[in-house]
Amino acid sequence: xxxxxxxxxxxxxxxxxxxxxxxxxxxxxxxxxxxxxxxxxxxxxxxxxxxxxxxxxxxxxxxxxxxxxxxxxxxxxxxxxxxxxxxxxxxxxxxxxxxxxxxxxxxxxxxxxxxxxxxxxxxxxxxxxxxxxxxxxxxxxxxxxxxxxxxxxxxxxxxxxxxxxxxxxxxxxxxxxxxxxxxxxxxxxxxxxxxxxxxxxxxxxxxxxxxxxxxxxxxxxxxxxxxxxxxxxxxxxxxxxxxxxxxxxxxxxxxxxxxxxxxxxxxxxxxxxxxxxxxxxxxxxxxxxxxxxxxxxxxxxxxxxxxxxxxxxxxxxxxxxxxxxxxxxxxxxxxxxxxxxxxxxxxxxxxxxxxxxxxxxxxxxxxxxxxxxxxxxxxxxxxxxxxxxxxxxxxxxxxxxxxxxxxxxxxxxxxxxxxxxxxxxxxxxxxxxxxxxxxxxxxxxxxxxxxxxxxxxxxxxxxxx
Amino acid sequence: xxxxxxxxxxxxxxxxxxxxxxxxxxxxxxxxxxxxxxxxxxxxxxxxxxxxxxxxxxxxxxxxxxxxxxxxxxxxxxxxxxxxxxxxxxxxxxxxxxxxxxxxxxxxxxxx
Numbered sequence: 026x027x028x029x030x031x032x033x034x035x036x037x038x039x040x041x042x043x044x045x046x047x048x049x050x051x052x053x054x055x056x057x058x059x060x061x062x063x064x065x066x067x068x069x070x071x072x073x074x075x076x077x078x079x080x081x082x083x084x085x086x087x088x089x090x091x092x093x094x095x096x097x098x099x100x101x102x103x104x105x106x107x108x109x110x111x112x113x114x115x116x117x118x119x120x121x122x123x124x125x126x127x128x129x130x131x132x133x134x135x136x137x138x139x140x141x142x143x144x145x146x147x148x149x150x151x152x153x154x155x156x157x158x159x160x161x162x163x164x165x166x167x168x169x170x171x172x173x174x175x176x177x178x179x180x181x182x183x184x185x186x187x188x189x190x191x192x193x194x195x196x197x198x199x200x201x202x203x204x205x206x207x208x209x210x211x212x213x214x215x216x217x218x219x220x221x222x223x224x225x226x227x228x229x230x231x232x233x234x235x236x237x238x239x240x241x242x243x244x245x246x247x248x249x250x251x252x253x254x255x256x257x258x259x260x261x262x263x264x265x266x267x268x269x270x271x272x273x274x275x276x277x278x279x280x281x282x283x284x285x286x287x288x289x290x291x292x293x294x295x296x297x298x299x300x301x302x303x304x305x306x307x308x309x310x311x312x313x314x315x316x317x318x319x320x321x322x323x324x325x326x327x328x329x330x331x332x333x334x335x336x337x338x339x340x341x342x343x344x345x346x347x348x349x350x351x352x353x354x355x356x357x358x359x360x361x362x363x364x365x366x367x368x369x370x371x372x373x374x375x376x377x378x379x380x381x382x383x384x385x386x387x388x389x390x391x392x393x394x395x396x397x398x399x400x401x402x403x404x405x406x407x408x409x410x411x412x413x414x415x416x417x418x419x420x421x422x423x424x425x426x427x428x429x430x431x432x433x434x435x436x437x438x439x440x441x442x443x444x445x446x447x448x449x450x451x452x453x454x455x456x457x458x459x460x461x462x463x464x465x466x467x468x469x470x471x472x473x474x475x476x477x478x479x480x481x482x483x484x485x486x487x488x489x490x
Numbered sequence: 491x492x493x494x495x496x497x498x499x500x501x502x503x504x505x506x507x508x509x510x511x512x513x514x515x516x517x518x519x520x521x522x523x524x525x526x527x528x529x530x531x532x533x534x535x536x537x538x539x540x541x542x543x544x545x546x547x548x549x550x551x552x553x554x555x556x557x558x559x560x561x562x563x564x565x566x567x568x569x570x571x572x573x574x575x576x577x578x579x580x581x582x583x584x585x586x587x588x589x590x591x592x593x594x595x596x597x598x599x600x601x602x
């Protein structure tokens with residue numbers, strides 16, 4: 026309890042909003058990459074995740090991630106500690122000079138706890154939304170929402186506790202990866218990107234390939250949307266990374282600069298691979314390189330120097346550009362390369378900390394290349410491996426449970442027609458004059474019209490009869 | 491009466507229109523079409539995966555004209571649309587049995 030720092034609070038409110046913007050940004054990024062008959066469903070999966078996780082976060086998600094560790098084991102927070110956030114509401118919001126009372130609200134560091142709740146809630150939303158890229162064009166929308174809720178509950182909320190919950194910050198005992206293993210993961214290379222990437226791989230395998238993949242061409246239908254989405258993601262990511270300083274301070278500035286330079290290097294790295302391998306640097310490659318760099322610098326932005334960040338970005342851009350080809354070799358339809366970009370990029374960023382971390386950074390730890398030996402490297406590797414195994418097993422159980430109960434896939438016929446029409450009764454674009462001119466295919470259904478219009482229709486048909 | 495149908499590259503449309511407007515023709519119909527001839531399609535690359543695009547975008551221009559104008563129309567189209575590279579398109583001429591103007595009911599050459 027206490028008086029929040031206004032500067033820190035202002036930055037964290039802005040950061041939370043920036044991170045939320047990443048989710049519609051991701052919707053554009055993903056939406057442009059699918060064929061036009063599936064663009065709305067692709068975007069709806071991102072917004073659907075925002076709906077489900079936004080509610081669960083307040084009900085018990087925040088508490089499961091940031092409540093006091095159950096049994097002190099560091100495995101999950103107590104879901105009851107902050108259920109419904111009701112235990113965080115006992116506060117004096119305004120000072121009263123006459124009564125002599127000062128402002129007093131629950132704090133995390135120097136900011137109100139509720140601001141921290143909002144900020145971390147955005148992380149939960151985007152993490153779940155990231156997974157959707159693996160199942161483009163073929164997953165029942167209801168099954169997706171259920172998957173989002175179940176996966177958030179038993180995978181993301183506990184893993185966020187492991188990685189983000191430090192002792193004595195939101196509760197007495199936090200998560201084991203953050204405190205006992207002392208992994209450096211500033212903004213979520215493990216909890217967000219490796220986690221989402223593994224879930225994407227499992228879900229893509231369980232749900233199966235799109236009809237015709239990889240024989241039929243499935244070209245991105247709108248690369249300008251993809252470019253816009255990548256730009257919004259980069260913009261929002263400053264809230265994600267610099268906001269993870271949980272203050273308006275030098276660490277935020279450090280993370281901010283690394284988020285610029287690593288991303289720039291990754292963009293160039295991806296284009297270099299394309300130029301050498303395919304002959305042309307592509308816009309989709311630039312957009313993908315941006316995201317790969319952002320993913321890799323997410324865990325490492327507080328622990329590597331800006332020159333180190335260039336290396337992190339360049340390596341991530343190059344490796345992810347190569348990794349997106351793996352799905353063709355192994356035959357899993359990770360439609361929009363969540364594995365190739367987020368799992369691989371997350372691993373690159375998390376493990377490179379073990380090599381490139383420098384004691385002169387805010388994290389204050391030397392990696393292998395700076396004379397720190399392998400101490401940090403093995404911690405990073407164990408942390409990443411733990412998330413991969415836990416997420417892999419639990420995601421598989423959730424996916425199989427849904428597959429054999431309510432089912433994961435839409436019918437073959439619906440998939441051929443297009444998931445927008447079958448799951449949402451909409452189409453993304455209306456360029457055909459036959460649809461929009463008021464005649465032809467655009468005629469309103471009489472039974473859906475207003476009562477007055479329905480009478481007119483009845484009278485008209487009566488006259489004809 | 492004849493119908494001249496020209497399939498040309500999309501960017502040639504403005505030049506073709508300008509060339510045809512210098513002749514005594516009454517109008518034209520333009521549509522966006524896709525297809526291939528000897529040019530075949532082309533290859534695009536997305537995240538390292540090749541996609542063969544079989545049908546390339548073209549513009550179809552249709553001009554109905556009197557028979558004695560046909561050669562001039564065809565020449566104008568060819569002059570405007572030719573780059574000398576593969577994929578410049580084709581022009582063909584068909585015979586029209588009749589033409590009717592919807593507004594007045596005029597038939598034949600008067601309706602052009």
